[in-house]
Amino acid sequence: MKNKYSIFSLIKNAFSYHENWEKAWKDPEPKKEYDAVIVGGGGHGLATAYYLAKKHNMKNIAVVEKGWIGGGNTGRNTTIIRSNYLWDASAGLYDHALKIWEGLSQELNYNVMFSQRGVMNLAHNLQDVRDLKRRTHANRLNGIDAVYLNTEEVKKFCPIINTSQDIRYPVLGGTLQKRAGTARHDAVAWGYARGADEMGVDIIQNCEVKGIKRNGDTVEGIETTKGFIKTKKIGVVAAGHSSVIANMAGLKLPLESKPLQALVSEPVKPIIDTVVMSNAVHAYVSQSDKGELVIGAGTDDYVSYSQKGSHDIVEGTLNAILELYPIFSRMRMLRQWGGIVDICPDASPIISKTSIKGLYFNCGWGTGGFKATPGSGDLFAHTIANDEPHKLNAAFNINRFVSGDLVDEHGAAAVAH
Amino acid sequence: MFLINCPFCGEREQSEFKAGGEAHIVRPKQPTELSDDEWAEYLFMRKNIKGVQFERWNHVHGCRKWFNMVRDTSNDQIKAVYKMGEKPPVE
Numbered sequence: 296m297k298n299k300y301s302i303f304s305l306i307k308n309a310f311s312y313h314e315n316w317e318k319a320w321k322d323p324e325p326k327k328e329y330d331a332v333i334v335g336g337g338g339h340g341l342a343t344a345y346y347l348a349k350k351h352n353m354k355n356i357a358v359v360e361k362g363w364i365g366g367g368n369t370g371r372n373t374t375i376i377r378s379n380y381l382w383d384a385s386a387g388l389y390d391h392a393l394k395i396w397e398g399l400s401q402e403l404n405y406n407v408m409f410s411q412r413g414v415m416n417l418a419h420n421l422q423d424v425r426d427l428k429r430r431t432h433a434n435r436l437n438g439i440d441a442v443y444l445n446t447e448e449v450k451k452f453c454p455i456i457n458t459s460q461d462i463r464y465p466v467l468g469g470t471l472q473k474r475a476g477t478a479r480h481d482a483v484a485w486g487y488a489r490g491a492d493e494m495g496v497d498i499i500q501n502c503e504v505k506g507i508k509r510n511g512d513t514v515e516g517i518e519t520t521k522g523f524i525k526t527k528k529i530g531v532v533a534a535g536h537s538s539v540i541a542n543m544a545g546l547k548l549p550l551e552s553k554p555l556q557a558l559v560s561e562p563v564k565p566i567i568d569t570v571v572m573s574n575a576v577h578a579y580v581s582q583s584d585k586g587e588l589v590i591g592a593g594t595d596d597y598v599s600y601s602q603k604g605s606h607d608i609v610e611g612t613l614n615a616i617l618e619l620y621p622i623f624s625r626m627r628m629l630r631q632w633g634g635i636v637d638i639c640p641d642a643s644p645i646i647s648k649t650s651i652k653g654l655y656f657n658c659g660w661g662t663g664g665f666k667a668t669p670g671s672g673d674l675f676a677h678t679i680a681n682d683e684p685h686k687l688n689a690a691f692n693i694n695r696f697v698s699g700d701l702v703d704e705h706g707a708a709a710v711a712h
Numbered sequence: 713m714f715l716i717n718c719p720f721c722g723e724r725e726q727s728e729f730k731a732g733g734e735a736h737i738v739r740p741k742q743p744t745e746l747s748d749d750e751w752a753e754y755l756f757m758r759k760n761i762k763g764v765q766f767e768r769w770n771h772v773h774g775c776r777k778w779f780n781m782v783r784d785t786s787n788d789q790i791k792a793v794y795k796m797g798e799k800p801p802v803e
Contacts (some may be wrong), residue, residue, distance in 0.1 A: 536762070538758070538759070538760035538761075538762075539762050542759075542761075547753075547757040547758070547759065548757065548758075548760070549752075549756035549757050549758065550758065550760050551733070551758055551760055552760055552762075552785075595731075596730060596731045597731035597767070597769075597783075598731070598733075598760060598761075598765060598767070598785050599785050599788055600762045600785050600786050601785070601786065601787055601788050603788070605713045605726060605727060606713045607713070607725075607727040640755075640756050696752045696755075696756040696757070697748045697749055697751075697752040698748065699748075
């Protein structure tokens, strides 16, 4: 049993100069065989392992990660959490996640710094206004909090926005989801890792999958850089590298992996206490607790695994940021980076069984997977444990690309893809 | 950001171009005969290779012509550029 984190443990460890904190998770070598192996130690993968152990009593399982946990897209995103998606299936999926977020720090005994500071999506033209109003109504029918704001109300909620009607893309209105917000992305991975480890899950880092062994249409195990691991169930949560793993099993996925960039500024005093996103001019901004502006850019349009994006994408984003927030004109940017996101043709994820027995994929989250981390893990764990999808992820099966029953959230989710 | 040697205009910045996805996906000759699985394969399934991949590109802010490219997606290095209709180079 791990020591509980509390004010008392903090005081106790202060006496030993914080040198005796126990490790949050072990660093084991892989066993010969597991009941299930999760490929990918990001937030989604660790959450999957956590819920497999907690809710489905599968404790003889492992998470294999080619780098270090949370070192991929989990540590590279802009930490925005919201559930204001248009379609019923997406609303169900993302609001399931948001409800778990609301109690996650307590559940994990790990402060994920979930902050419901609200997310505002701006409208810059008449079509945006219509789309956002439609989505507000759709959200409310699905029990998701959403309000439509006119220009004055946008200005009141976030006073630093330039609402002049003379700019190139004037703010005509916006939507607000107050339950939405941000969380500390690393803490999510660490919290789930600590929780899973406590229940006996082996978290194996620096262990890259090199092949998937099949016997006909059934999986038998994985070849890794740390040797062969026998297992009957493989859950792949490899984000940008999903197609690479699928290829090892002889499967093809409807994904394209593209660089998505983000950047942060030097830290400054609190200036923006919410998250503002804009689809039309493609810029979103929030402020971290350290004071840095966290700015998200768009994806490049070509396939790349290089974790580098193009400068013109960042330039376009900063142009938009400066027009909307002239107050930031003298801010200096500290860091810029890219992550590889796996984009589905309908901009919705795949949480699904495959044609190969025992092989499951959780991928295609594209540019917006972080917000779904707890829900994704919970539903993927259900799918793996029962070999059947939960009703909330049934629509997100891989066969929708054959049946044509797509969940088209491109543009509809008030999200810039 | 990288430079692309357009077969019609010469070397230009990548931002002048638009990526058109995987190359050499052949449009079905008899669309009415296709099964749902074959449609899914044609419309949605992509190789999405980490490594050397064949792609279509369009010089949208230049000559606006389409052409093909062989590119290593793991480091964005361009191996070859060739015109539409030409045979892809063999490694």
